[in-house]
Amino acid sequence: MAICQHCENTWSYKGSLKQILKFRRKMTCEHCKHHQYYSQNSYWAMQMIMVPAYFILIPLLNIVLDVQFLLGLLIVTLLLVIYFLLTPKFLSLSNKEEPLW
Ligand SMILES: [Zn+2]
Numbered sequence: 001m002a003i004c005q006h007c008e009n010t011w012s013y014k015g016s017l018k019q020i021l022k023f024r025r026k027m028t029c030e031h032c033k034h035h036q037y038y039s040q041n042s043y044w045a046m047q048m049i050m051v052p053a054y055f056i057l058i059p060l061l062n063i064v065l066d067v068q069f070l071l072g073l074l075i076v077t078l079l080l081v082i083y084f085l086l087t088p089k090f091l092s093l094s095n096k097e098e099p100l101w
Pocket of ligand 1: 007030
């Protein structure tokens with residue numbers, strides 16, 4: 001779970017998911033109200049996997065398993081929803097906005 005780098009309190013699953021759903025790099029700690037940012041690793045894992053997944057997994061499902069486009073879209077979306085619901089468990093925070101690379 002995410003630990004605030006300012007007050008060192010652990011964020012709840014619901015609070016973390018709420019912050020992630022805002023789709024902003026800057027988040028507010030539910031305990032101290034201090035701004036927190038995705039750590040570099042968290043940002044890569046959470047943001048950069050979502051979009052390319054559609055462009056890679058759907059054609060891959062189509063080629064390898066001969067799955068139709070809409071079924072592939074449904075499968076990838078379902079996988080991403082599961083992935084998205086798990087992300088609060090692996091969220092790590094930083095006090096400052098870190099560069100992507
Ligand atoms: Zn805090």
